[in-house]
Structures are given as C-alpha cells and as structure tokens.
Amino acid sequence: MSKDMTKPLLSVRGLTLDIPLARGTLHAVRGIDFDLYRGETLCIVGESGSGKSLTSLAVMGLLDKNIQRRAERMDFDGTELTRASNRQMRALRGDRIAMIFQEPMTSLNPAYTIGDQLIEALRLHRSVSRDTARARAVELLEKVGISAAASRLGQYPHQLSGGLRQRVVIAMALMCEPELIIADEPTTALDVTIQAQILRLLVDLTKEMDVAMILITHDLGVVARVADKVGVMYAGELVETGPAAEVFGKPMHPYTRGLLRCIPQPGMTERGGELGTIPGIVPSLIGAVQGCAFRTRCPHATEACGGEIPVRGEQSHRFLCVYADGARSVEGEPA
Amino acid sequence: MLPFILKRLGLAILVALTVSFISFSLLFLSGDPAAALAGETASGEDIEAVRVLYGFDRPMLVQYSEWLMRAVRGDFGESYYFKLPVASLIAERLSVTMILGACGISFALLTAVPLGVVAAIRPNSIVDRFALFLSVAGQAMPSFWFGLILIVVFGIKLGWLPPSGASSWRHFIMPTVVLGYYAMPAIMRLTRAGMLEVLNSDYIRTARAKGAGEGRVLFKHALRNAIIPVVSLAAVQMGFMLGGSIVVESVFALHGAGYLAWESIARNDLPTVQALILIFSMFYIVFTFLADVLNAWLDPRMRSS
Incomplete structure (x- = not known):
C-alpha cells in the first residue's frame, strides 16, 4: 500500500449518474470532479435531491442497479473504481472505504447483537479470531465514548438510543482502520443536543486516526466547523469547490452566496434582521439539461446562462459561472 | 428469553383449558346426550337409565373435571360407534395424519421459501412470474381436484405411484404434494414480500457497505428478518394440515385422524369428536407456542415485549 501524500487518495472526474424513468432520463449527477487527499475532510453541501447521497453511493459501488454510472476517472489509491x-x-x-448512514435507528440489523455486527465488520476482511475481533470491538466502543463497552456487546440495537446506535455505527466503520469514511448526513436523524457530540466525535476520530472523510450534509454550520474542503452541490453539479476558508471567505458562485445568507453568522447578521432565502425551486433534471441549472433562481441570470458554462477560478478553488467573478461585483461584494 | 417462554407457556395452558372446556361442552350443546345414546325408540325410563349409567345427571363442572382428568391420562372414554377406547382408535389414525402433515409442511416450506427468496431477488423476472403463476394456480385449484388429476396421471396412466392407501412411503408422495401445494402459495408470497421489504432496508445497505458478499447479505442478514412472519403462518398451516386434511385423506383413502373426525361427526360419535377436537386444538396451541419461541429466538425485540 503506497502512502504517497502528493497524490489524491480519491480522484473523481466527470462522474455522471443517470436514472432511466418512464418520463425520460433523470440526470441526477452531471459530471462532477473532486480530489480528496489522505486525512482531509471534504464536506459536500446542497439541498435535498441535489445528488449528494447518490455521489457517495456511487463511490461505494452501492447504487441501485437501475442507475447508470459513468466517469472519466474514479481513482481510489490506484484502483479504478469504474x-x-x-x-x-x-x-x-468496509475495509479501506467505510460508510456511515443517516438513520442509526434502522441501519443496524435488529436480529443480531451489536457485538456480532462489530465483529463481523472486522472478520469480513481480516482473518482474526473472534476473541481478537471482540477485543477490537470493545476498544472501539470505548473510543466512541460508550461506557461499559464489554457488556454492551451482547445488547441488541433496539436496546440502545439513537445517539448510542450512531456511536456503534461509527465504531463499526472504524473496525478495519479505513483510509476513507463516507458519512452521509450522520447526525441529521439525531436530537440537536446529540448532533454536536456525534459530529465532534466523528471529526476527532478521523483526525486522530488520519482518515479522510467525505461528509455529506445540508448543515452549513457543520461545514464551517469541520471542513478542510467544501463542495457545493446544486442540481447534480458541484457548482463550487475549494478550501473551506476560501469558499466561506470569498464565495464565488451566486448559489453559494445565497446559501450563506440563509444562515445567521455571529457578528454579521443583525439581531431582528431577516435571513436570506433563495426564491424558486430546484429545476427538473429529467430530459436534456442545458446551461446553468441555477439560472432560474439566480438574480443575475442572462441569456448566456443557457449556454455552455465555463469553469472559473484557479486549480484549488473553482466554480461554474458565466461571470468571471461569479457576479460578485454586481452584488457589490469585494473582488 | 426464559421469562418470555414461561409467559407464553402459561398463556398456552390457559388457552388449552378454555378449548378443553368448549370441546367438553359440545356434548351438551348438541342436545340431550342420553336421549341420543338411548336411540329413537327408547322410553323415558330408558333415557333416564342411560343418563344415570353415563353419569349425565351430575353437575356439569364435576363431569368436566372428571373428563379432563381422564383425558390428561389419555383416557377419552369409549367410542359410541366402535365400542372401543377412543384413545387407541385415534392413536392408530393419528400416525398417518402426522406423517402426512409433517411431509406436507416440509414440502410447502422447501418449495415456497427458496422460490420466494429467488422471486424477491429478481422481482418481475421469469422466475418471479413462474412463482406467481404457481401460487395463483395453487390458490385457485381445489385440493380434491388436484389430487384426482395426480391420481389419474401418475397413479393410473403412468402407473408410477400407488393411487390410494398408506402401506408404504410411496403412498404418501401424492398426498404430500397435494397437501403441501395447498399451503405453498401463502408461504411463498409472504416470503417474497418479506424479502422484498427487508432487502430495501437500511441494515442491508449497511451489510453491503461492510463488504459482505451477496450470499451472506441474503441469508444471514435478510432471510432471518424476512422469515419471522413466515414462521407464524407455517405454524397455523401445520395445525390446519393435522386437523383439516380431511379432503386429502378422503381422496387418497388414507385413513387418518381427519377422516375419522369426519366419519365420527356423521355418526354422532361424540366421545371421538370431543377427543379429536381437543387433540387438534392442542396441535394448534403447541405449534403456535413453538412458533412464538422460534420467533423470539429470531427477533430479539419480541423477547422484551
């Protein structure tokens, strides 16, 4: 296993996902590119239905059979996933790429103890004894902050709360020391008080164990706290990608700026003032999709937005817009 | 697990007692037993004599407890018709019925579950359509007619199998197929529906995300959860096969307990009918209890509720 730090762990180019429906083909994901280096956290944000979850399932190779996946490249540490x-x-x-799903209440098998499920995760990939796997399970349950870990192994998922189950799911993902974890809205289904704890845990553990993570979320607050890199997804496209500080400090795409105006920011948002909203709805992606998908909701849309959209920006921070500055000057934002 | 089993066992005993009381009461529900026994030409005195002879003049609860005590020891009295102990009469017939029931349910499960699983893995495929056709045909076709068709084809035209009787294992092949095919459609469709639902569940996706192979996903993770309702259904079907295989037993001239029940009802042979009702009900109770225990083992959530 080469540990080349200069090459991305995961490199995706032109990932396209089409879903044939009776009414026509749904172009759910339309040619997205991203690179993820070892130990990095990439947050993919976007509205429901923007293709975030499908993108993660496409990397895992767990898409439904009816979804057509195409890509110029999906390279995971030298293995071409396509x-x-x-x-x-x-x-x-489960070994080198692990996944954490959204619903802790249903993502564990109700018929088996959590011990069985943790042990299985390791023994599917390593020829170790049950006792060794058991010891590893206890170690990881302790790591994810579960008390009396050894006695929990005999418990069934229905005996645990949602927060505890998600901790178990995280422990399960870490059993084989993966190099990449894909977490698909891991805290959405939890109580708000638990959300922060679980997220902190996940981020701390990935940093500690030097695991790269793709974190899928629609919570920009989460992104601001944990992301190294951000990908903003809209209607099946990554409309803006870049280092978190740059994307938050100088959002280039009008959609990114719209999203950021929707959340209150300390010191920026006036008390009692109104938060921003983005008018309109996400366009249908069935049939031929041309031009910028955001143009129906964009305040700066012109004739040119219906045509070919150029990729702007430098290598690390890129966005898709007909305006060279993503219409920042039109909005009176500093260049 | 043990508290659950004890609770279910207690419940089963209560149900059994209730059923035994009802089957005992049948004797009185169907008119004056003494008059029925004494015959149509009997005088009033004759009837009274019979009443005293059989103890029908005593309080009902006393008679019930006596009857129950004897029944527990296996003494169901004497058949009015055969003038033989009911217990030995039934014992002789029950073995045929039990063999047939066990073969029938095994045949049903061994065809229905694999077919249901395959149909669920490939919905709308040729196998799925074939399974659907089989189940619709099975549900639509009366057992006696299917039995007769088999007799005509395999018993008479081809001469491969004996058309009636119970003297060798070959005699049980056609009855097993007919009885099993009766239970198969419901089990098959329940397995298919259960598997379809379970295969779309989050924990199956989790299992795949862990790197589990398809066989492991299907049999370890999915089938165990999908089979739970099937167990309950199979228990009821099994009870039915032991008690209600009258049609199949008649068609193939297998003189089992179902056939005996039918004959005894026609002859007004109440002790035999009572005993058979009691035994058939016990089968249901025992199988339901076993299914509950099996389900509790399969599904830990059931143990705690």
Missing part, C-alpha cells in the same frame, strides 16, 4: 470487479469492490468496502 472498472473494479464486484469482488474488488467488496474487498474495499
């Missing part, structure tokens, strides 16, 4: 066999994908899944 050409990997089922066997190769199975060997990667």
Whole structure:
C-alpha cells in the first residue's frame, strides 16, 4: 500500500449518474470532479435531491442497479473504481472505504447483537479470531465514548438510543482502520443536543486516526466547523469547490452566496434582521439539461446562462459561472 | 428469553383449558346426550337409565373435571360407534395424519421459501412470474381436484405411484404434494414480500457497505428478518394440515385422524369428536407456542415485549 501524500487518495472526474424513468432520463449527477487527499475532510453541501447521497453511493459501488454510472476517472489509491470487479469492490468496502448512514435507528440489523455486527465488520476482511475481533470491538466502543463497552456487546440495537446506535455505527466503520469514511448526513436523524457530540466525535476520530472523510450534509454550520474542503452541490453539479476558508471567505458562485445568507453568522447578521432565502425551486433534471441549472433562481441570470458554462477560478478553488467573478461585483461584494 | 417462554407457556395452558372446556361442552350443546345414546325408540325410563349409567345427571363442572382428568391420562372414554377406547382408535389414525402433515409442511416450506427468496431477488423476472403463476394456480385449484388429476396421471396412466392407501412411503408422495401445494402459495408470497421489504432496508445497505458478499447479505442478514412472519403462518398451516386434511385423506383413502373426525361427526360419535377436537386444538396451541419461541429466538425485540 503506497502512502504517497502528493497524490489524491480519491480522484473523481466527470462522474455522471443517470436514472432511466418512464418520463425520460433523470440526470441526477452531471459530471462532477473532486480530489480528496489522505486525512482531509471534504464536506459536500446542497439541498435535498441535489445528488449528494447518490455521489457517495456511487463511490461505494452501492447504487441501485437501475442507475447508470459513468466517469472519466474514479481513482481510489490506484484502483479504478469504474472498472473494479464486484469482488474488488467488496474487498474495499468496509475495509479501506467505510460508510456511515443517516438513520442509526434502522441501519443496524435488529436480529443480531451489536457485538456480532462489530465483529463481523472486522472478520469480513481480516482473518482474526473472534476473541481478537471482540477485543477490537470493545476498544472501539470505548473510543466512541460508550461506557461499559464489554457488556454492551451482547445488547441488541433496539436496546440502545439513537445517539448510542450512531456511536456503534461509527465504531463499526472504524473496525478495519479505513483510509476513507463516507458519512452521509450522520447526525441529521439525531436530537440537536446529540448532533454536536456525534459530529465532534466523528471529526476527532478521523483526525486522530488520519482518515479522510467525505461528509455529506445540508448543515452549513457543520461545514464551517469541520471542513478542510467544501463542495457545493446544486442540481447534480458541484457548482463550487475549494478550501473551506476560501469558499466561506470569498464565495464565488451566486448559489453559494445565497446559501450563506440563509444562515445567521455571529457578528454579521443583525439581531431582528431577516435571513436570506433563495426564491424558486430546484429545476427538473429529467430530459436534456442545458446551461446553468441555477439560472432560474439566480438574480443575475442572462441569456448566456443557457449556454455552455465555463469553469472559473484557479486549480484549488473553482466554480461554474458565466461571470468571471461569479457576479460578485454586481452584488457589490469585494473582488 | 426464559421469562418470555414461561409467559407464553402459561398463556398456552390457559388457552388449552378454555378449548378443553368448549370441546367438553359440545356434548351438551348438541342436545340431550342420553336421549341420543338411548336411540329413537327408547322410553323415558330408558333415557333416564342411560343418563344415570353415563353419569349425565351430575353437575356439569364435576363431569368436566372428571373428563379432563381422564383425558390428561389419555383416557377419552369409549367410542359410541366402535365400542372401543377412543384413545387407541385415534392413536392408530393419528400416525398417518402426522406423517402426512409433517411431509406436507416440509414440502410447502422447501418449495415456497427458496422460490420466494429467488422471486424477491429478481422481482418481475421469469422466475418471479413462474412463482406467481404457481401460487395463483395453487390458490385457485381445489385440493380434491388436484389430487384426482395426480391420481389419474401418475397413479393410473403412468402407473408410477400407488393411487390410494398408506402401506408404504410411496403412498404418501401424492398426498404430500397435494397437501403441501395447498399451503405453498401463502408461504411463498409472504416470503417474497418479506424479502422484498427487508432487502430495501437500511441494515442491508449497511451489510453491503461492510463488504459482505451477496450470499451472506441474503441469508444471514435478510432471510432471518424476512422469515419471522413466515414462521407464524407455517405454524397455523401445520395445525390446519393435522386437523383439516380431511379432503386429502378422503381422496387418497388414507385413513387418518381427519377422516375419522369426519366419519365420527356423521355418526354422532361424540366421545371421538370431543377427543379429536381437543387433540387438534392442542396441535394448534403447541405449534403456535413453538412458533412464538422460534420467533423470539429470531427477533430479539419480541423477547422484551
């Protein structure tokens, strides 16, 4: 296993996902590019239905059979995922790439103890004894902050609260020391008080164990706290990607700026003032989609927005817009 | 697990007692038993004599407790018709019925569950359509007619299997198929529906995300959860097969307990009917209890509720 730090761990180019429907083809994800280096956290943000979850399932090779996946490149540390066999994908899944899902209440099998499920995660990929796997499970349960870990192994998922279950799911994802964790809205289904704890735990552990993470969320507050890199997704496209500080400090795409105006910011938002909203709805992606998908809601849309949209910006911070400055000057933002 | 089993056992005993009382009461619900026994030409004195002879003049609860005590020891009295102990009469017939029931339910489960699983893995495929066709045909076709068709084809035209009787294992093949095919459609469709639902659940996606292979996903993670309602259904079907295989037993001239029940009802042979009702109900109770225990083992959530 080469540990080349100069090459991305995961490099995706031109990922396209089409879903054939009776009414026509749904272009759910339309040619997205991103790179993720070892130990980095990439947050993908966007509204529901923007294609975030599908993108993560596409990397895992867990898409429904009816979804057509195409990509110029989906390179995971030298393995081309688009050409990997089922066997190769199975060997990667849970071992080098782990996934954490949104619903802790239903993502554990109700018929088996959490011990069985944790042990299985390790023994699917390592030929270790049950006792060794058990010891590892206890170690990780303690790491994710579960008290009396050894006695929890015999418990069933229905005996645990949502927060505890999500801790178990995180422990399960870490069993094989993966290099990449894909977390699909891991805190959305939890109580607000628990959300922050679980998120902190996830971020601390990934940093501690030097695991790269793709964190999918629609919560910009979360992104601001944990992301190294941000990808803003709109209607199946990554409309803006870049280092978190740059995207938050100087958002280039009109949609990113719209999103940021929707959340209150300390010291920026006036007390009693109104938060921003983005008028309109996400366009249908069924049939041929041309031009910028955001133009129906963008205050700066022109004729040109219906045509080919150029990729702007430098290598690390890029966005898709007909305006060279993403219409920042039109909005009176500093250049 | 043990408190659950004890609770269910207590419940089963209560149900059994209730059922035993009802089956005992049948004797009185169907008119004056003494008059029925004494015959149509009997005088009033004759009837009274019979009443005293059989103890029908005593309080009902006394008679019930006596009858129950004897029944627990396996003494169900004497058949009015055969003038033989009911217990030995039934014991002789029950073995045929039990073999047939066990074969029938095994045949049903062994065809229905795999077919249901395959149909769920590939919905709307040829296998799924074939399974649907089989189940619709099974539900639509009366057992006696299917039995007769088998007899005509395999018993008479081809001469492969004996058309009636119970003297060798070959005699049980056609009855097993007919009885099993009766139970198969419901089990198959329940398995298919359960698997379809479970395969779309989050924990199956989790299992795949862990890197589990398809076989493991299907059999370890999915089937165990999908089979739970099937267990309950199979228990009821099994009870039905033991008690209600009258049609199949008649068609193939297998003189089992179902056939005996039918005959005894026609002959007004109340001790035999009582005993059979009691035994058939006990089968239901025992199988339901076993299904509950099996389900509790399969599904830990059931144990705590």
